[in-house]
Amino acid sequence: MATSTPSKPVTTLDEATVRFCGDSGDGMQLAGTQFTNTSALLGNDVATFPDFPAEIRAPRGTKAGVSGFQIHFSSNEIFTPGDTVDALVAMNPAALATNLSDLRAGGILLVNKDAFEKKGLEQAGYASDPTEGDGLEKYKLHSVEMTKLTRLAVEGFGLSVKEADRCRNFFAMGLVFWLYDRSLDPTLRFIEQKFGKRPEVAKANTSALKAGYHYGETVEAINTQYHVGPAKLPSGTYRNIMGNTALAWGLLAAAQRSGKRLFLGAYPITPASDVLHELSKHKNFDVLTFQAEDEIAAVTATIGAAFAGEMAVTASSGPGIALKGEALGLAVMTELPMVVINVQRGGPSTGLPTKTEQSDLFQAMYGRNGECPMPILAASSPGDCFDVAQEAWRIAVRFMTPVMILSDGYLANGSEPWRIPDLSELPSVDVEHPGPSLNGDEFMPYDRDERLARPWAIPGTPGLMHRLGGLEKQDGTGNVCYDPDNHEQMCKTRAQKVANVADDVPLQELDGPDSGDLLVLSWGGTYGACATAVHQTQGAGKKVSHCHLRYLNPFPKNFEKILRSFDKVMIPELNLGQLSVMVRSEFLIDTIGLTKVQGKPFSVAEIVDKINEVLG
Amino acid sequence: MSIDSPLPVLKPADFASDQDVRWCPGCGDYSILAQMKKMLPTLGTPQENIVFISGIGCSSRFPYYMNTYGMHSIHGRAPAVATGLKTCRPDLQVWVITGDGDGLSIGGNHLMHAIRRNMDLNIVLFNNRIYGLTKGQYSPTSPLGKKTKSSPMGAIDNPLHPLSIAIGCEATFVARSIDTNIKHLGNILKRGAEHQGTAFIEVYQNCNVFNDGAWEYAKSRDTKAETTLELEHGKPLIFGKDRQKGIRLNGLDPEVVELGKGITEDDLLFHDERSPEPSLAYLLSRMRNEDGFPEPIGVFRSVDKPRYDEQTNDQIDQATKERGKGDLETLFRSGETWKVA
Ligand SMILES: Cc1ncc(C[n+]2csc(CCOP(=O)(O)OP(=O)(O)O)c2C)c(N)n1
Ligand code: SF4
Ligand SMILES: [Mg+2]
Numbered sequence: 024m025a026t027s028t029p030s031k032p033v034t035t036l037d038e039a040t041v042r043f044c045g046d047s048g049d050g051m052q053l054a055g056t057q058f059t060n061t062s063a064l065l066g067n068d069v070a071t072f073p074d075f076p077a078e079i080r081a082p083r084g085t086k087a088g089v090s091g092f093q094i095h096f097s098s099n100e101i102f103t104p105g106d107t108v109d110a111l112v113a114m115n116p117a118a119l120a121t122n123l124s125d126l127r128a129g130g131i132l133l134v135n136k137d138a139f140e141k142k143g144l145e146q147a148g149y150a151s152d153p154t155e156g157d158g159l160e161k162y163k164l165h166s167v168e169m170t171k172l173t174r175l176a177v178e179g180f181g182l183s184v185k186e187a188d189r190c191r192n193f194f195a196m197g198l199v200f201w202l203y204d205r206s207l208d209p210t211l212r213f214i215e216q217k218f219g220k221r222p223e224v225a226k227a228n229t230s231a232l233k234a235g236y237h238y239g240e241t242v243e244a245i246n247t248q249y250h251v252g253p254a255k256l257p258s259g260t261y262r263n264i265m266g267n268t269a270l271a272w273g274l275l276a277a278a279q280r281s282g283k284r285l286f287l288g289a290y291p292i293t294p295a296s297d298v299l300h301e302l303s304k305h306k307n308f309d310v311l312t313f314q315a316e317d318e319i320a321a322v323t324a325t326i327g328a329a330f331a332g333e334m335a336v337t338a339s340s341g342p343g344i345a346l347k348g349e350a351l352g353l354a355v356m357t358e359l360p361m362v363v364i365n366v367q368r369g370g371p372s373t374g375l376p377t378k379t380e381q382s383d384l385f386q387a388m389y390g391r392n393g394e395c396p397m398p399i400l401a402a403s404s405p406g407d408c409f410d411v412a413q414e415a416w417r418i419a420v421r422f423m424t425p426v427m428i429l430s431d432g433y434l435a436n437g438s439e440p441w442r443i444p445d446l447s448e449l450p451s452v453d454v455e456h457p458g459p460s461l462n463g464d465e466f467m468p469y470d471r472d473e474r475l476a477r478p479w480a481i482p483g484t485p486g487l488m489h490r491l492g493g494l495e496k497q498d499g500t501g502n503v504c505y506d507p508d509n510h511e512q513m514c515k516t517r518a519q520k521v522a523n524v525a526d527d528v529p530l531q532e533l534d535g536p537d538s539g540d541l542l543v544l545s546w547g548g549t550y551g552a553c554a555t556a557v558h559q560t561q562g563a564g565k566k567v568s569h570c571h572l573r574y575l576n577p578f579p580k581n582f583e584k585i586l587r588s589f590d591k592v593m594i595p596e597l598n599l600g601q602l603s604v605m606v607r608s609e610f611l612i613d614t615i616g617l618t619k620v621q622g623k624p625f626s627v628a629e630i631v632d633k634i635n636e637v638l639g
Numbered sequence: 640m641s642i643d644s645p646l647p648v649l650k651p652a653d654f655a656s657d658q659d660v661r662w663c664p665g666c667g668d669y670s671i672l673a674q675m676k677k678m679l680p681t682l683g684t685p686q687e688n689i690v691f692i693s694g695i696g697c698s699s700r701f702p703y704y705m706n707t708y709g710m711h712s713i714h715g716r717a718p719a720v721a722t723g724l725k726t727c728r729p730d731l732q733v734w735v736i737t738g739d740g741d742g743l744s745i746g747g748n749h750l751m752h753a754i755r756r757n758m759d760l761n762i763v764l765f766n767n768r769i770y771g772l773t774k775g776q777y778s779p780t781s782p783l784g785k786k787t788k789s790s791p792m793g794a795i796d797n798p799l800h801p802l803s804i805a806i807g808c809e810a811t812f813v814a815r816s817i818d819t820n821i822k823h824l825g826n827i828l829k830r831g832a833e834h835q836g837t838a839f840i841e842v843y844q845n846c847n848v849f850n851d852g853a854w855e856y857a858k859s860r861d862t863k864a865e866t867t868l869e870l871e872h873g874k875p876l877i878f879g880k881d882r883q884k885g886i887r888l889n890g891l892d893p894e895v896v897e898l899g900k901g902i903t904e905d906d907l908l909f910h911d912e913r914s915p916e917p918s919l920a921y922l923l924s925r926m927r928n929e930d931g932f933p934e935p936i937g938v939f940r941s942v943d944k945p946r947y948d949e950q951t952n953d954q955i956d957q958a959t960k961e962r963g964k965g966d967l968e969t970l971f972r973s974g975e976t977w978k979v980a
Contacts, residue, residue, distance in 0.1 A: 064977050209975055253979075262976045276967055286727055306958035308965030311726055311951055316752040320719035323712065323749075327692070327723025330710060331731075335723070353713050442979075443971045482708035482724070482731050485687045490656070490702050492711030493695075502658060503703060 030240060033204060033248045038097030040105030041199060043192075044122045045114025045135075046083055047076055047090040050192035054112075055092020057196055061209045063263040063440050066253025067096040070551060072104035072624065073436045077293075077376045084138075084146045086117045096203075098252040102404070102551030104437065106626035110202065112195050114138060114169070116147035132162040133198065135191070137170035165245055167238070169194050176234035177227035186224070190231035197235025204250045207232060257442060264441035266405035266434035267294070270338075270364065271301035273412025275308050278334045281416065281452035284309040286328035288321035288337045293376045294432040295366040298338040318343035322350040322363070329359035330491065332456060332481035334416060338364035341383045342373065345390070351425060352391050355517060357491040358469075358477050360419035360426075362412070363397075367431040369622045378622025379433035381547050382598035387427045388576060388605065394514040396521040398422070399576040401429040403550035406441040408434060411573065417452045418524055423476040429575070431548045431597075433624050455479070460486030468501040474527070475520035522577050531579035535561060535568030540638055542589035544614070546572040546602055549595055549625055556630035565638055575602075578609070586612050593617060593637055595630050651676040653686065656706045662697060667818035667844035668765060672704055674825045682732075682832055689732045692721040694746055696738035697772045698765035698844070715746025718753035721760050725948045732832065735762040739780040740770045743799050747779075754808040756947035757836040763828070764801050764839070767846035768853045775849035782929070787849075802924035802939060805839040806917045812838035813920055813939040818845060819858050823869070823936065830938060836946050856928055857936075866928050870937030875907035878933045886926070886933075893922060895932060912941045 043054040052073055062069050072093040081088030095105035110131040113119040115138040126132060139152050153159060154166045173194040177187045193210075200207055210232060218225035239245055264272075278285035285308065289299040303312045311328075315321035321337050328335035339347065344365045354361060367383045369375025383390075387399045398418050402411040408430055415426040457478045460466055468489040469477050480487040489501060497504035498512060534557060545553040550571050557569035570585055572578070586592055586606065594603045595617040603614040617633045619625060654676040662668045679689065689707040693699035695714035702709030708731075712720045717735045725733045735753075742750050742764045753760060769787070770776040776789040780801065784793040805813050812834040816827040824842065831838035843854040856866045868878040868886070876886035877898070885907040887896045896902050911919060920940035926932035959965075 060975055064975055066977060066979065212975075256979045258979050260972070260976050260978050262971070262974060272967075272970065275965070275970070279965075279967060284727065286723065288723060305965055305970070306955045307962045308970075309955060309959075310965075311955070313723065313726060313951070315719065315722075316748055319716060320722070320749050320752065323716040323719040324723030324726070326712070327710075327720040327725075328727045329723075330690075330708075330720075331724045331727035333727045349713055350716065357710070443976065446968055449967075482690050482728065483687055485685065488687055488706055488708050490691075490705075490709035490711065492703070492709075493713055494711065 031246055031248050033250050035250045035252065037099060037251070038095065038101065039110065039203065039249060039251055040093065040095045040108045041110045041112070041203070042091055042093040042108040042122060042125065043112045043195065043199075044089055044091035044118040045192070046118070047078075047080060047088045048083060049090070049114045050189070051090045051092050051114070054192045054196045055094055057210045057213060058199065058205070059094050059438055060263050061200065061205045062094065062096040063261065064209055065205060067098065067251055068101045068254040068256060068440060069094060069096045069263070069438070070101050070104045071095070071438045072433070075377055084115055084117055084143050086121050086147060089118045089121045091118070091122060096251055098254050100254060100256065102554045103624075103627055106628050110199065112199060114191070114195065116143045116149055116153070119153065120147040120149065126162060128161045130162050131202070132159065132164045133195070134164070134166050135169035135195070136166040137168050167198065172234060172238065173231050176230045180223045180227045180230070182223065182227055187227065190227050193228045193231040194235035197232040198239050201236045201239030202245070202248060204248050207236060256440065259442040261440045261442055263438050264406055264409070265297075265436060265438045266402065266408045266430055267297035267366065267436070268301055269405055269408035269441065270402070270412050270428070270430060271298050273409040274302065274334075274336055274362070274416070275305060275310070276409070276449050277413040277416040277452065278310070279308065280413070280449055281334060281420065281454050283334035283454060284311060286311045286313065286325065286333045286335045288313045288315050288325040288328065288335070289339065290315050290318045290321045290343060292340045292343050294368055294435045295338045295340045295343070295364065297435065298364065298366070318346040319350060322347040322354075325361055326350060326354055326357065326359060329354070329361045330357070330482065332479070335359075335361040336364065337361070338366070340366050340368050341370045341386065344383065344386060348391050351397070352393060352395050353493045354425040355391070355395050355397060356493050356496070358423045358517075359491075360423055360479065362415045362419055362428060363425050364428045364430065366435045367429060369620070375622040377432065379431045379548065379624060380597050380620060380622060381429070381431060381549070382601065382620065383429065384575065384598065384601040384605070387429060394518060396518050396576065397425050397427055398521055398524045398574075399427045399429060400573055401547035401575055402434055403547065403571055403573065405434050405437050405439045409441070413450055417450060418527070420452050420454055421476060421527060422474055422520055422524055423479060424521060429547055434548045456481050456484065457487060459484055465500075467499050469496055469499050471516070474523050475516060525574075525577040525580045528574050528579060530581045531570060531572070531585055533568050533570050533585060536566065537568075538588040539566035539568055540590050541565070541567040541634060542586065542592045543567060543569045543630070543634065544572070544586075544592055544594045544602070544606070545569070545596070546575055549597060552625040552627050552630055553595055555627045556634060559627065559631055560634045565634065567634055567638070583610050586610055591615060591637060593633065595625055595633070597624070649680040649686065651680060654679050654706050656704050658703050660704050661700065663848050665847040666697070667767065667846070668698060668701070670818040670821060671763070671765065671824065671842055671844065672701065674821055674828060675705070678825045678828045678832070681829060684732050688730065689734070690724060691734045691736055692717045692724065693736040694738070694741035695772065696741045696770070697846070698738040699736055699741055701736040715741050715744070716749055717741070718746065718749040718760065718762065722753055722756070722758050725758055725760060726951055729759065729948045729952060733760050735760050737762065737764050738771070739764065739766045739768060739778045739801070743779040743801060743804065751804070751808050754805055754810045754837045754839060757811055757944050759836055759946045759948050761831045761838045762840065763831070764841050765844040766801060766841050767844045767850055769846050769850035771846045771849055800924060801841045802839070803921060806921045806924055806940065809917055810839045810940065811836040811944045812941045813924075814838070815841045815843070815936045815939070817843040817854065817857055817936060820936070827937070830941070834941060836944055857934060866933055868933035868935045870910050870912070870923070870935050870939065872910055872912045872938070875904045875909050877904070877907065893926060893932065912938045914940070915942060
């Protein structure tokens with residue numbers, strides 16, 4: 024169905040932010056995803072922020088059970104899901120109570136009026152119906168009887184009341200689609216695909232969707248439609264991609280481009296499980312996914328797979344990475360290439376499983392016994408997860424080392440338009456295994472090349488039989504060795520090898536002038552908020568530049584020079600200042616921290632405010 | 640090696656690495672190592688296709704002494720390391736060497752899961768009923784009342800019985816042997832190697848430093864005929880110096896009976912290692928010397944079941960057959976896409 028001729032005035036906007044929120048059973052994630060895909064197809068740049076409770080079904084109607092999905096869409100390039108929302112859809116009182124503070128003054132508020140009955144209001148802590156009294160006049164409030172209208176729309180398809188009510192999110196979608204002048208076609212195609220096998224459900228959802236759309240067209244109270252045109256992104260073919268999908272696809276690409284089968288050892292954990300799910304779908308890419316009995320088995324099986332000569336990967340989140348700690352030491356000691364993924368979540372302990380945080384940087388750097396360094400890379404956006412996965416594997420192979428990737432819940436579940444790369448653009452990784460040795464010469468498994476990497480000899484190769492293990496190795500032969508000087512030399516060699524990675528990665532880039540009053544230094548998933556904040560303050564004439572790190576260990580070679588070129592260094596982090604500690608201890612340079620551990624990403628305003636405060 | 644050169648005939652010495660063996664003199668591990676080196680050449684598998692993976696413990700030093708591929712991994716995790724290796728490389732013959740502490744305490748979880756997946760691994764558990772490497776604490780197989788450094792008043796943890804655990808996980812091959820019973824041990828190792836799927840072998844091993852004599856009853860010339868029973872497939876369970884005793888079923892329980900006096904071989908329990916149900920094997924695993932039974936040695940169970948390593952690779956073949964070889968371009972363009980000029 025094409026967008027009908029507008030019967031109401033259309034206002035064109037540069038950008039807008041919409042949030043759907045409701046009970047976790049209300050289908051808000053689906054609504055958000057559909058709105059995102061539709062906007063992306065329309066050519067908008069989009070950034071999303073899904074936010075859901077840790078419980079699968081918290082008690083219905085409670086604040087604990089509220090699930091939300093925020094979409095920022097724009098005709099310009101954008102990097103964040105938006106600080107405040109322009110339109111809020113609240114499916115019940117609990118959703119209104121927990122989300123209203125993010126709606127900007129003058130914003131559009133669409134509520135499902137039918138849910139504002141006694142019990143729902145009580146659960147949300149409202150003494151009286153907020154949609155009736157004063158208090159919401161700051162907003163453009165539209166109380167819509169969504170339950171009733173949806174039931175009417177699906178009448179005659181033979182659905183139970185419960186089933187009919189499940190179509191309500193489609194009604195809400197239809198209405199918001201009309202409001203922002205979006206086509207229904209992608210969602211209609213989705214309904215066909217998803218519910219094709221149950222025609223009555225497909226018809227009902229279609230009908231609810233269209234009813235919502237027509238409601239917008241006809242109801243007089245809603246008097247303006249908004250239009251956000253396509254963004255001028257670099258030319259190419261695009262799709263929308265989520266961080267975990269991009270990570271999985273990056274691994275697939277890396278395996279193919281290095282001529283390896285891909286082995287993933289994993290144990291389910293939020294928010295990393297989708298990497299396991301996605302790769303499990305693609306066995307025809309020569310992918311072996313092993314759902315282990317625990318994270319220790321996942322990582323040790325990964326070590327076995329690396330020994331076997333395949334591209335070996337293990338993926339988890341903080342608690343699982345903690346369990347993997349001892350085995351990661353074995354991986355460092357055996358100097359086998361593998362990729363270790365930590366999709367970070369709020370900690371410590373079980374912490375905030377569904378919320379984002381960057382508090383595992385220390386764990387990645389220092390969280391193992393002994394002198395046990397490994398390269399660490401962090402992804403900066405959902406799409407960047409694709410590139411980081413390939414880069415991690417490249418480094419792992421070239422340096423014969425485990426490489427840690429830090430992603431986070433925000434990147435994992437967030438999505439953005441992704442320019443589909445040409446296969447020829449993808450890096451290829453040359454993997455070498457020494458061939459058979461038939462002359463009886465002793466094989467030296469810990470012989471080293473100019474990077475200090477040792478040979479990756481794999482079982483099945485005649486003449487190269489050797490034994491690996493966690494006991495200290497003699498340099499060269501790899502035999503067990505307790506010699507004090509050898510141990511010190513080996514510790515230093517392993518450290519130097521990781522340090523050598525800096526020679527093999529690009530120099531650090533800077534967004535803004537090479538020197539100035541303030542450097543905003545960030546890493547990982549905070550990229551979007553920091554970049555946007557720096558652009559804003561640069562626009563206001565501040566001498567501020569932005570440095571966003573992908574390589575956290577080792578730091579890029581020119582990093583210190585960059586740090587010393589600014590009067591002040593400010594580090595926004597979703598932890599209590601871990602990168603700050605690293606920078607201070609390595610360079611003796613003072614830093615100004617902006618830290619946050621609320622399970623939520625930074626807003627742009629928080630960073631702008633801090634920049635202004637620091638610059639006085 | 641080139642394909643047309645004849646396969647070299649390997650000798651036990653070819654399987655010895657250049658490393659000095661560092662177990663205590665008199666340790667039962669030496670004998671197991673010797674039997675392994677003697678047995679492997681009889682399989683005809685090239686050295687480079689054999690891998691030994693171990694955990695941590697005296698027993699787990701084993702791979703260093705074998706001129707094959709190997710990994711001395713971390714405490715308890717050898718079955719998981721081997722699982723990753725074998726999953727990727729079903730062409731390799733993979734051995735897991737573990738101890739009673741390594742396999743049943745810290746690594747119990749991995750052992751259980753490797754077995755239930757029927758990974759094609761040969762797992763040899765050196766049971767010395769003690770923590771050897773850490774100098775003599777009681778282990779999960781130490782008997783009740785065992786006095787050690789960490790149990791001066793006697794162990795109060797009910798012991799585990801390795802074979803009962805393996806059979807509980809429905810291991811497809813389960814066997815027991817004794818370090819000094821060298822011919823028997825060699826045969827059992829060979830049968831384990833030939834089995835497809837998880838072969839779980841418990842070896843009674845003497846730690847002469849921290850738990851000397853733990854298996855004396857089963858090893859001594861004077862007592863072993865009465866305290867052990869050699870299992871033979873299809874044969875009645877007979878034991879004793881003059882082979883005058885047997886095991887008979889009394890209801891669901893085994894009992895020791897004297898042959899003669901109206902009891903013939905036909906009244907005895909017959910061993911069936913191929914029984915699809917693990918109940919008989921389990922019953923045998925519960926026969927204990929301390930309860931007045933001879934302890935069976937030999938193959939308790941040997942059945943054929945699908946293997947994880949084979950099936951997971953089959954799934955790749957099946958997916959590739961159904962959907963074609965994975966193509967990145969097609970994957971990236973699946974779902975909704977749009978063009979920006
Ligand atoms: C994580 C960890 N915890 C503890 C140890 C110490 N440790 C080494 S071997 C061992 C027990 C070994 O007992 P067993 O498996 O019976 O082997 P044995 O030495 O008797 O052959 C222990 C507790 C370790 N190496 N790693
Ligand atoms: S401590 Fe015991 S098990 Fe370990 S090597 Fe010595 S005798 Fe053998
Ligand atoms: Mg032991």
